[in-house]
Amino acid sequence: MKEKVILFDGTNLDGFVSCSTGEKAEWDVHDGMMTVVPGKGDIRSIYEYSDAHVHVEFNLPYMPEMTGQGRANSGVYVQGCYEIQVLDSSMNAHTNCCECGGIYELANPINNMCKAPGEWQTYDIILRSARLNEDGSVKSHGIITLIHNGEVIHNNVILTSRTPGGCYRYIAERGPVMLQDHDCPVSYRNIWVQPLD
Numbered sequence: 001m002k003e004k005v006i007l008f009d010g011t012n013l014d015g016f017v018s019c020s021t022g023e024k025a026e027w028d029v030h031d032g033m034m035t036v037v038p039g040k041g042d043i044r045s046i047y048e049y050s051d052a053h054v055h056v057e058f059n060l061p062y063m064p065e066m067t068g069q070g071r072a073n074s075g076v077y078v079q080g081c082y083e084i085q086v087l088d089s090s091m092n093a094h095t096n097c098c099e100c101g102g103i104y105e106l107a108n109p110i111n112n113m114c115k116a117p118g119e120w121q122t123y124d125i126i127l128r129s130a131r132l133n134e135d136g137s138v139k140s141h142g143i144i145t146l147i148h149n150g151e152v153i154h155n156n157v158i159l160t161s162r163t164p165g166g167c168y169r170y171i172a173e174r175g176p177v178m179l180q181d182h183d184c185p186v187s188y189r190n191i192w193v194q195p196l197d
Contacts, residue, residue: 001194001196002194002195002196002197004192004193004194005047005049005192005193005194005195006192007045007047007177007191007192007193008034008188008189008190008191009190010029010032010033010189010190011032012029013025013027013029013034013043015045015046015047016043016044016045016046016179017043017044017046018040018041018042018043019041019042019043019044019167019178020041020042021041025040025043026040026041027040027043027181032189033059033188033189034187034188034189035185035186035187035188036074036179036181036182036185036186037181037185038181038183038184038185039181039183040181041181042165042167042178042179042180042181043178043179043181044077044080044167044176044178044179045176045177045178045191045193046176047176047177047193048079048174048175048176049079049174049175049176049193049195049197050129050173050174050195050197051128051129051195051196051197052126052127052129052193052194052195052196052197053124053125053126053127053193053194053196054076054078054123054124054125054127054177054192054193054194055122055123055124055125055190055191055192055193055194056076056122056123056125056177056188056190056191057120057121057122057123057188057189057190057191058074058076058086058120058121058123058186058187058189059117059118059119059120059121059186059187059188059189060072060086060087060088060090060115060117060118060121060186061117061184061185061186061187062088062117062118063088063117063184069087069098069182070184071087071088071184072086072087072088072117072184072186073085073086073087073180073182073183073186074086074087074179074180074181074182074184074186075104075165075178075179075180075182076123076125076177076178076179076180077163077165077166077167077177077178077179077180078125078127078144078175078177079129079142079172079174079175079176080166080167080168080172080175080176080177080178081162081163081166081167081168081170081172081175082103082106082142082144082162082163082166083103083163083164083165083166083180084102084103084104084123084125084146085097085098085099085100085101085102085103085104086100086180086186087099087100087114088100088114088117089101089112089114090114090115090116090117093112094112095108095109095110095111095112096108099114100112100113100114100148101113101114101123101146101148101153101154103144103154103157103159103163104163104164105163105164106157106159106161106163107154107157109146109148109153109154110152110153110154110155111151111153113148113149113150113151113153114148115149120189121148121149122148122149122150123146123147123148124146124147125144125145125146125147126144126145126146126147126196127142127143127144128142128143128144129142129172129173129174129197130142130159130171130172130173131173132171132173136170138171141158141159141160141171142158142159142171143156143157143158143159144156144157144159145157159171165180166178177191177193
């Protein structure tokens, strides 16, 4: 098995750049975590991967004055083209693809495992990357399993298309971890990738 690649160890943002400029990422780093600075834009890892286990920990700010998609919104983009929604859905009894743990506009989580704001949460994402033909068309779609706070909420979901936003406007065989600036100060820590290809 290939060696695990640490993308963020709590000390600096050397492993990330701005999605829009390719320059140094400008999020805040403090107390072993990085936090979205609203307006500084999405960031992506320099490292790109194919089949992989991606681990991300996140902490939602308490935003009681906000509702729906305005409440602690961010996203973890797998390979820069598939968004796993980050959102304060802790008070929701239902699940849908726009709630925490949803594959945005593609798949609902099996269960709502979202914790309350202020508590650290984990995503463990197991990806079999899409396979492409020489002309860039899709030979076989990617497949994803997502474990949220220790429970499987997506089991071998076929990724039939990319989701809105992201680094790419196409499906890729390799890509970065992208973290979304959606104008909410969501924090992240302990981000790594274990290549499985």
